Amino acid sequence: MAKFLSFMATILIIATAFTGCLNQVDEDIIKIAYKTQDDYNDASANPQLLADFITAQSGFTVELYPISSDIAAIEALRFGHADIAFLDGGAAFIAWKQHGLDVILANQNSDGSTFYTAQAWVLENSSIQSLEDLEGKNSCHTGWLKSAGMLMPMGYMINNGLIEVSEEIDEIDSLRTIIENHFGTATIPEKGDLYYGYSGGFRCMTEGVGDVAFVKSTSYEDHCEGNDWCLDRSEYRLLSPAFGRVPSHPMMINMEIMSQEKMDIIADAFLALNSAEGGSEILEGVLNTPGISEVTTEGHLGSYSDAIGTIPGIANFFDEKYDS
Structure with a gap:
């Protein structure tokens, strides 16, 4: 019995040492x-x-x-x-x-920075003063399922009770219906369209196609230099609060x-x-x-x-x- 216990102890020591070597190699x-x-x-x-x-x-x-x-x-x-x-x-x-x-x-x-901020823009003379005023207004999105142009604003408004969504809905395609039901006319461009992307979303609102643009907090600085479709900075206004940081x-x-x-x-x-x-x-x-x-x-x-x-x-x- 003593010999057996001694043998098992030796095996245990060897196994432990071997495992330690493996861990050391991995480390x-x-x-x-x-x-x-x-x-x-x-x-x-x-x-x-x-x-x-x-x-x-x-x-x-x-x-x-x-x-x-x-x-x-x-x-x-x-x-x-x-x-x-x-x-x-x-x-x-x-x-x-x-x-x-x-x-x-x-x-x-x-x-x-390690993020950019998703935020909505309107024209300075717009009647829209808060996110609560967006229902029924025409919206400009940067594209289908884009972070700043769709996922962040829609997610924020759903999360904060500004848009109601049935708990039974669990399909991403339902988001298009949710958008169409909440806004008047929603511009959701495809790649290659005039109003696609951050610059396109901002232009969509600037040219009156939409009442609000879901883009970045820095969209004016990012896209208006050298673009003749842009207005003066004083003719735009950011809506608060922002929707959050896109990492x-x-x-x-x-x-x-x-x-x-x-x-x-x-x-x-x-x-x-x-x-x-x-x-x-x-x-x-x-x-x-x-x-x-x-x-x-x-x-x-x-x-x-x-x-x-x-x-x-x-x-x-x-x-x-x-x-x-």
Whole structure:
């Protein structure tokens, strides 16, 4: 019996040591989920440049974990096949709300911010004074299911009781009917149409096609310089409150299986892109951003999630959209 117990104790020690070695190997490797391709016509877009930079900054071996979709990236984080992944706002919403993944960093916009604000504009002489006055008015949207032009304003107004939606409705296509029932005539352009996009939505309102434009808080500054269809700034007015922040692409991790030490090392290595030699070229060429900022999950995705989370069928829509 004593020999048996001694044998089992030895086996346990060996197994524990072996497991520890495996964990140590995993801790010394950073795996980045990334949509890779066989050849890069533009060498500056090759994600291996990013991997090599993070290796140099962290001292870890960095590997690219190939994924074919944002849903695949989320699954890779969930099951520990990858340590980090860059997602867009919709995919990040799914990753956070359905799977408990967290944001630690985010791409910067051209002005250094990590979000833009979705807000409505009207002409200064409009009778519309508040969001409550929008019922029955003609609306200008940037396109079908666009964040600032549709999902954020509709989600905000549904969430705050300005638009009533039956609890039985759970299909994203029902949003078109909800919009048509609430507004007078809704302009929902397709790509290529005159009023498509942020500039088009603002122009739609400026030219009197709609009474309100659902765009960005910075739309006048962004789109009126050099455009002869724009009026003077004094002839426009922002409606308050804003609908919330639309987040830039965040970098997400699974905090349930990543140590705090490793998370800090990863964050510091990526933040070094902002200042280290060769960092700016990788930011622009690989990540398509001028910089990276440290953020929190709630701070980065909170108001976006609050708004779009009330859109009927939004979760199913995102699941289908990002699984391709």
